[in-house]
Amino acid sequence: MTDHALPIPPPGPAEAFQAASPSLHYHLMGIGGIGMSAFARLLAAQGHRVSGCDEAVTDLTARLGAEGVPVAAGHAAAHITDAPYGPVDILVASEAVPKTHPELLAARAAGVAVRPRMALLDDxxxxxxxxxxxxxxxxxxxxxxxxxxxxGAGLDPSAFVGGIVPEFGSNARLGRGPFVAEVDESDKGFAALGAGTAVFTNAEDDHVGGSQATYWETVEEQHAAFARFVAQSGRVLLCADWPGLDALCSGAREQLSYGQAEGADYRAEGLQPDAEGTSFAVVYRGQPLVNARVALPGTHNVLNALAALAVVHLHGGDLALAAAALADFRGPGRRWQRIGELNGALVIDDYAHNATKVAAAVQAARQTGRRVRVVFQPHRYLRTQQSWPRLADALMDADEVLLLDIAAASEAPIPGIHATLISGRMADNGHAGVRYLPDRAEVLRVLRETASREDVIVTMGAGDVWTLARDLVGGAA
Incomplete structure (x- = not known):
């Protein structure tokens, strides 16, 4: 991932938010994941001994090692009991790890506590x-x-994020609080949790319909889990612009809303978009609070920033200082990330991989006023099977689309499911600028020969398409 290419120093001084228990030895399976690595950093900053293992050594696991967290390549029962990783006190694994895994069996045999990662987040x-x-x-x-x-508002939050935040140089931050966490619905254990404030952005049908541990059987089951999290939280701050969220929040103890919709408690008004971002006013129940700006294009980023300023207001922070901090914010890794230029063309990388995210990224690209050229990599066969017509429709507003093969993400191919379903539908609907181009060297050649300062080139997807953005910029004259 692109996240791994950024410098990742350890979190800041652990002046507060310290471990309530004596120092323990935690061993994290899958420590190279963006979420598990954040847990590793928070636990280490709290004074615990931390080790881990993953299928392969990566840039991220190497950086964890440089921070004092030893990481083994591969999985083995010996990690639980033998030096240099064992003996351990607590083994942490996601629910996706089979219960018959040798490390889990070894932990139970040795009397080592086994905790799912969501139990750590709950703590x-x-x-x-x-x-x-x-x-x-x-x-x-x-x-x-x-x-x-x-x-920026003068508070000292801790943070657990599914991406590298440039301002922190990490995916984790340790402070006195409040604690801000990204709660991933792909881990079904999230439904047992709650927070002081649940910020509810939207609810669609992602991670639904598969047999994998990270998929829900039905969208109704997933949405019921969202509703449970909200009901177990102190209050919910929901996006009023997303239809149906209020129904999922009917069990909330306290309900607040944000958005552009009439009646929202926190409203973004007077939007002034430009090529670099959007300026807007924040209004709370009819009373102006602060003028703000987000330096990322797209209406979705206005809503994200509005939610952030609402949270600052709820926690008594200085809104003017918070707005100034957001005006300088350039986004986490792989979320509208500026990689550089090629022949004057702006090169962006974005994680967008389902139809709603793709449409938002294309809309953001259009806001730049440049010709929009997208290199799209579909992600997972099941997701493509479920949503290829919507993906095709979401890409229609791009001027040019170069389509790579599907990133399998460990899934077996599904007969008849291919990237050309997307390009075929786009062509049938009248798009003259879409091409199926699985040869990456050819993608690079085409863009290097034709890129100009009138273009914005966006590499888009949740797989390894990000490498092309780096290659384009690295190979620029």
Whole structure:
């Protein structure tokens, strides 16, 4: 991932938010994941001994090692009991790890406590004032904005983020609080949690319909889990612009809303978009609070920033300082990330991988006023099977689309499911600028020969399409 290419120093001084228990040895399976690595940093900053393992050594696991967290390549039962990783006190694994995994069996045989990763997040959310960001889109950007805005407002938040926040140089931050966390619905254990404030961005049908541990059987089951999280939280701050969220929040103890919709408690008014972002006014129940700006294009980023400023207001922070911090915010890794230029063309990388995110990223690109050229990599066969018509429709507003093969993400191919379903529908609907181009060298050649300062080139998807953005900029004259 692009996140791994950024410098990642350890979190700041652990003056507060310290471990309530004596120092323990935690071993994290899958420590190279963006979420598990954040847990590793928070636990280490609290004074615990931390080790971990993952299938492969990556840039991120190497940086964890440089921070004093030893990481083993591969999985083995010996990690639990033998030096240099064992003996351990607590083994942490996601629910996706099979219960028959050798490390889990070895832990139980040795009397080592086994905890799911969501149990760790629950501990952190219960430590003091907390904010849990839920929804199917925008969690990483919104969580990052909340943490940056609270810091700018003079507070000292802790943060757990599914991406690298440039202002922190990390995906984790340790402070006196409140604790701000991205809560991932792909782990079904999230439904047992709650937060002081639940920020609810939206609810769609992502991570639904598969047999994998990270998928819900039905959208109704997933949305019921969102509703449970909200009901177990102190209050919910929901996006009023997303239809149906209020019904999922009927069990909330206290309900507040944000958005552009009439009747929202926190409203973004007077939007003034330009090529670099959008300026707007924040109004609370008819009373102006602050003038703000987000330096990321797209209406979705206005809503993300509005949620962040609402959280600052709810926690008594300085809104003017928070707004200034957000005006300088350039986004977490792989969320509208500016990589550089190629022949004067702006090169952007974005994690957008489902139809709603893709449409938002294309709309953001259009806001730049440049010709929009997208390199799109569909993600997962099941997701493509479920949503290829919507993906095709979401890409229609791009001027040019170069389509890569599907990133399998460990899924087996599904007969008949291919990237050309997307390009075929786009062509049938009249798009003259879409091409299926699976040869990456050819993608690079085409863009290097034709890019100009009138263009914005966006590499888009949740797979390894990000490498092309780096190659384009790295190979620029």
């Amino acid at each position: 952190l959310l219960r430590t003091g004032p907390s904010v849990g960001v839920i929804g199917t889109h925008g969690k990483t950007t919104t969580t990052s904005m909340i943490a940056v805005a609270l810091t």
